[in-house]
Amino acid sequence: DGGITQSPKYLFRKEGQNVTLSCEQNLNHDAMYWYRQDPGQGLRLIYYSQIVNDFQKGDIAEGYSVSREKKESFPLTVTSAQKNPTAFYLCASTISNTGELFFGEGSRLTVL
Amino acid sequence: AQSVTQLDSQVPVFEEAPVELRCNYSSSVSVYLFWYVQYPNQGLQLLLKYLSGSTLVKGINGFEAEFNKSQTSFHLRKPSVHISDTAEYFCAVSDIGNSGYSTLTFGKGTMLLVSP
Numbered sequence: 001d002g003g004i005t006q007s008p009k010y011l012f013r014k015e016g017q018n019v020t021l022s023c024e025q026n027l028n029h030d031a032m033y034w035y036r037q038d039p040g041q042g043l044r045l046i047y048y049s050q051i052v053n054d055f056q057k058g059d060i061a062e063g064y065s066v067s068r069e070k071k072e073s074f075p076l077t078v079t080s081a082q083k084n085p086t087a088f089y090l091c092a093s094t095i096s097n098t099g100e101l102f103f104g105e106g107s108r109l110t111v112l
Numbered sequence: 113a114q115s116v117t118q119l120d121s122q123v124p125v126f127e128e129a130p131v132e133l134r135c136n137y138s139s140s141v142s143v144y145l146f147w148y149v150q151y152p153n154q155g156l157q158l159l160l161k162y163l164s165g166s167t168l169v170k171g172i173n174g175f176e177a178e179f180n181k182s183q184t185s186f187h188l189r190k191p192s193v194h195i196s197d198t199a200e201y202f203c204a205v206s207d208i209g210n211s212g213y214s215t216l217t218f219g220k221g222t223m224l225l226v227s228p
Contacts, residue, residue, distance in 0.1 A: 004155075031213040040121065042202060042220040043156075050213045058215070090155055098144045098163055099206025099214035103155035 002027045004104035006091050011109050019078045021107045023091035032074035037088040085111045114139040114205045118219035125226055127195055133188040133222045135203030142208040145186040150200045198226045
């Protein structure tokens, strides 16, 4: 079945460590997105990519980095510069220019 | 830039009662509108969308929403809720007419709590 796979589902890290979250899709979608979700805050856009080897900053890109070397993959690195990294991270993709997104199951990062 | 306001952070309701979750948006251009549902520790699932045409949109699980351009609203309704509808609901908007792929702007969510 086609879908979006995020891993790991749960991740614990010490403060000051970089962390990379994986997002893989087999839907043949061109565009991929990373959102951050905090309780009561909704979803906020971190980065998005419309095509391989190209990506744009979203509303809260500081402290994060991404790469898009393959169409299927869009990993997110949470760097030590991100002041409040503990959150639920959601990856999404689309083939539609309406903005309709398909989401992965999310990765919950806890920084101790 | 767009913005989305979900007026209620929590809506408690009894099983089999009707429910309305409110959503208002702000945008300087025409928009597409979406409602998503999220169960605990899961990703978001599309409930319904308004792209064009009839302003009353029907979605999955018996939900429907009405687009009201003059009031810039897109309220979600269900005539009779079930315990399994307990979840968080997000309203989202994107601009029409962007070249390339749009980005969605989300509201802060409404937690629907259905009790027996």
